[in-house]
Amino acid sequence: xxxxxxxxxxxxELQALWGVSLTVNAGEIVALVGPNGAGKTTxxxxxxxxxxxxSGEVEFMGQSLLKASxxxxxxxxxxxxxxxxxxxxxxxxxxxxxxxxxVQRARKQKTESLQRVYEMFPRLAERKSQQAGTLSxxxxxxxxxxxxxxxxxxxxxxDEPSFGLAPILVENMFExxxxxxxxxxxxxxxxxxxxxxxxxxxRAYLLENGQIVxxxxxxxxxxxxxxxxxxxx
Amino acid sequence: MIQSLGQNxxxxxxxxxxxxxxxxxxxxxxxxxxxxxxxHGELVMFGGYACFWAFTKLGVDPFLSIPISMLLLFVLGxxxxxxxxxxxxxxxxxxxxxxTLLVAFGLSVILQNIALRAFTADERGIxxxxxxxxxxxxxxxxPIMRLASLxxxxxxxxxxxxxxxxxxxxxxxxxxxQNWEAASLMGxxxxxxxxxxxxxxxxxxxxxxxxxxxxxxxxxxxxxxxTMKALIVMVLGGLGNIPGxxxxxxxxxxxxxxxSFFISSNYREVAGLVLFLLVLIFRPQGLFGAKES
Numbered sequence: 180x181x182x183x184x185x186x187x188x189x190x191x192e193l194q195a196l197w198g199v200s201l202t203v204n205a206g207e208i209v210a211l212v213g214p215n216g217a218g219k220t221t222x223x224x225x226x227x228x229x230x231x232x233x234s235g236e237v238e239f240m241g242q243s244l245l246k247a248s249x250x251x252x253x254x255x256x257x258x259x260x261x262x263x264x265x266x267x268x269x270x271x272x273x274x275x276x277x278x279x280x281x282v283q284r285a286r287k288q289k290t291e292s293l294q295r296v297y298e299m300f301p302r303l304a305e306r307k308s309q310q311a312g313t314l315s316x317x318x319x320x321x322x323x324x325x326x327x328x329x330x331x332x333x334x335x336x337x338d339e340p341s342f343g344l345a346p347i348l349v350e351n352m353f354e355x356x357x358x359x360x361x362x363x364x365x366x367x368x369x370x371x372x373x374x375x376x377x378x379x380x381x382r383a384y385l386l387e388n389g390q391i392v393x394x395x396x397x398x399x400x401x402x403x404x405x406x407x408x409x410x411x412x
Numbered sequence: 413m414i415q416s417l418g419q420n421x422x423x424x425x426x427x428x429x430x431x432x433x434x435x436x437x438x439x440x441x442x443x444x445x446x447x448x449x450x451x452h453g454e455l456v457m458f459g460g461y462a463c464f465w466a467f468t469k470l471g472v473d474p475f476l477s478i479p480i481s482m483l484l485l486f487v488l489g490x491x492x493x494x495x496x497x498x499x500x501x502x503x504x505x506x507x508x509x510x511x512t513l514l515v516a517f518g519l520s521v522i523l524q525n526i527a528l529r530a531f532t533a534d535e536r537g538i539x540x541x542x543x544x545x546x547x548x549x550x551x552x553x554x555p556i557m558r559l560a561s562l563x564x565x566x567x568x569x570x571x572x573x574x575x576x577x578x579x580x581x582x583x584x585x586x587x588x589x590q591n592w593e594a595a596s597l598m599g600x601x602x603x604x605x606x607x608x609x610x611x612x613x614x615x616x617x618x619x620x621x622x623x624x625x626x627x628x629x630x631x632x633x634x635x636x637x638x639t640m641k642a643l644i645v646m647v648l649g650g651l652g653n654i655p656g657x658x659x660x661x662x663x664x665x666x667x668x669x670x671x672s673f674f675i676s677s678n679y680r681e682v683a684g685l686v687l688f689l690l691v692l693i694f695r696p697q698g699l700f701g702a703k704e705s
Contacts, residue, residue, distance in 0.1 A: 227597060253599030265594040267587050278587050281580070282599035330599060 180205045180365055181226065181257075181334055186235035188221055188389075195221045196389045198235070203334065208356070208366040210380035210397060212373045218389040219369040220262060223336050226367075227259045228252045239334070254282045258332035262339050264323030268312030272303055275311050275322055279329025288331055296325040299355070317348045328359070335359065336367045341375070353379050377401045415551045420673045421666060426558035428665020430623050432658035433565040434638055435645035436572065437616030443652020444589040444609035446505050447497050447512040451520035452642055453635030455614050457527060459485050459621020460630035464536050474538055474626050475560065481618040489614025492519070493607050501606060520635055527632035537629035561623045568619060569658050572612075576654065585609055589652060644688045650698025659700060663687075 181203040188196040196218050203209045211219050224230040226237060228249040237244040244252055258279075267275050276296060280289040297304035300321045306314065311322060320340060327335060337356065341349040353375050360366050370376035377383055377397040385393035385400060393400060438452045449455075462481040466472040472480070496519060500511050545556040576582040588595040588605040596602050624630060624638070645664050649656025664684055671683035691699065 229593060229596065248601070249596040250599045250601045253597065259597050261594060261597060265591055265597075267590045267594065269590050270583070270586060274583055277580070278583055278595075278598045278600070281584060285599075286580075326598070 180240060181367070182236070182238045183222070183226070184236040184238075186222075186225060186237065187233045188218075188225060188230060189233050194389065196225070196232075199386070199389070199391055201384050201391065201394075203365060203367050205333075205365055206360075206363070207382060208360050208368060208380045210368045210370060210376040210383040211386055212370055212376055212383060212400075213386035215371070217386040219386055220338055221389075222386070223259055223338055223367070223369060226252075226336065227257060250282070253330055254284060256284075256331075256333035257336065258327040258330045258334070259336040260323045260327045260338060260340060263342060264319045266311045266314075266319055266322050266326065268310070270311055271308050272311055272314070272322060273307040275326050276303070276307075276329050279326035280331075282330055285330045289329070292329045292331055296328055299328075299358070300325050316343055317345070320344060320348075320352065324355070324359075328364075332364060334365045334367060336369070338369045339371060340368070341370065341372050349375065374401070417673065418550070418552045420669045422552050422554065423558070424666035424669030425662055426554075426562055426665070427669065428662035429562040429565040429658070430620065430627065430661070431641050431645050431664050432661025433561070433568060433616070433623065434620040435642040435649070435657040435661055436565075436569065436654065437613035437620065438639075438642045439646045439649065439652055439654060439657040440572070440616065441610055441613035442646065443654070444585055445497070445501075445606045446508050447500070447516070447610070448509050449497075449516045449610075449613070450513060450639050450643075451492075451516040451523060451635070452613075452617055453637065453639035454520045454523035454527075455485055455489070455617035456621040456624060456638050457630060457632065457635050458488060458523070459618030460625040460634075461527065461531055461536075461621075462618065463622040463625045464538060464630060467538050467540075474540065474622050475564075478564075478619055478622060481622055482615040485618030485621075486611045486615040489611035489617075490607055492614070493610040497610065498603065498606070501603065520639070524632050524635060531632060533632060535629045535631045536625075538625050540626070543626070557626050561627060564619065564623060565658060565661070568616060569655065572616070572654060581608070641684070644684050646698075647688055647691055648699055650700050653698060653700055656698060656700040660698070663699070 183199055183201050185198045185200055186196055187194065187198060199222060211222060213219055221230065225232050228244060228247055232245060239255055239257060276293060280286050280292055302318055303321060303325055314322060341352050344352060356366060357379060368376055368380060377400055380397040383397045383400045384391050393403060434456055438449060441447055441449050459481045462484050463474050463477045466477040466480055467474055496515060497512060500508050503511060543557055547554045576586055584600045585605055587598065588600060588602050592602050645657060645660040648663055649660030667683050667687055668680045672680045
């Protein structure tokens with residue numbers, strides 16, 4: 180479904196990604212794990228078109244994304260939940276969700292999508308006319324995910340969805356991601372919570388200093404000695 | 413004494429409504445794009461000339477020329493965005509503000525000279541048959557032209573607010589103003605949003621230009637003075653705060669007229685600038701602006 184091939188990315192002079200290649204197949208949950216500053220967010224920004232690769236190829240369902248603009252990429256069916264949600268705090272919960280369905284393809288099925296999001300997150304239905312800025316951390320993250328689902332994505336990319344959440348909420352969050360996946364949405368997950376994301380993911384890539392240094396089934400990577408010692412203590 | 417104080421207050425409010433309308437477009441543009449368009453006063457001027465020529469050549473009533481002036485200025489705004497301002501979109505916010513300030517300053521000189529060439533330096537104004545009509549309530553005079561400015565300013569504030577809150581496009585504009593990156597992840601084409609916000613802001617300057625023409629007069633060099641007023645009002649109301657622009661305008665208008673009443677009309681302009689400094693020092697987010705959460 181999604182293929183990155185030998186992608187190099189620079190921030191001015193500084194190279195952030197070195198020949199990153201990865202694949203996400205339809206229906207999978209793929210985790211991209213690694214330490215802070217490894218290039219995980221950069222990889223997502225390349226896919227969603229917020230950043231442009233210097234060389235390499237990014238393909239989604241057979242189409243190159245290299246020259247596509249961010250709004251076009253959303254139209255194709257890729258939706259990103261950015262780090263820490265980035266909800267529109269000055270707007271109501273409902274307005275946030277409506278904006279999620281901004282692209283033509285999603286606007287046609289807005290009512291059904293809204294129904295689905297409310298079923299998944301009943302809390303958002305209760306607070307639909309509330310200002311998004313008044314929500315708690317967990318609710319904000321729900322809203323960010325709900326908003327991304329409103330675009331009826333084929334591929335959902337999540338950037339640190341568990342960041343800043345209380346442990347009990349983190350568990351809920353991972354269950355939620357599994358449920359979204361069961362409904363037929365392919366998932367690319369970026370996480371620092373290595374244990375939980377490797378348990379959840381079908382496959383995973385390990386990113387360090389802008390390079391892929393390991394890949395395999397989630398459970399396999401979990402048993403790697405280097406992963407164990409580096410992330411799980 | 414009480415009566416003339418009341419008259420002064422009313423006059424201040426009516427003038428302030430016009431200040432608010434001038435600032436409305438500037439505030440919309442700044443709030444969404446973070447362009448500091450100091451050529452806003454020149455846009456007001458062109459709106460004024462559109463009304464003036466429509467009146468003198470075609471006999472169109474100034475208030476009926478509102479759509480004409482808006483349309484012309486919308487197109488001019490879109491052109492200016494496309495030719496000039498779109499090049500600064502990718503800059504980080506702080507250098508965007510500085511760069512657009514310089515660009516717009518250059519632009520204001522160019523626009524002013526174009527107007528000088530095309531329309532000569534003559535001061536122009538419009539006097540309609542009903543221009544001197546006024547109502548008197550409790551001994552306080554309400555000149556109809558000034559009252560019309562208030563009505564027009566309120567109508568356009570309401571229209572703009574409805575547009576921003578009730579339509580999909582309006583919501584996309586507000587989302588882009590809050591966080592352009594998140595907005596583009598929603599599939600919003602932020603270049604289109606910027607273009608639209610800029611052109612709408614220019615169209616609002618066009619409306620303001622008409623009211624300036626019927627209440628004062630116009631000439632090619634008038635722009636800077638109105639830009640100054642709009643900047644003061646925008647800071648008073650909070651940067652990018654749409655209802656704050658009208659409230660800020662009213663406050664500036666009343667402050668000016670109170671100054672000329674209690675102190676001297678020589679200090680009218682000074683009062684606005686002092687207010688501007690005080691707000692910047694003690695409440696930089698504006699009188700009605702909330703701190704970013």
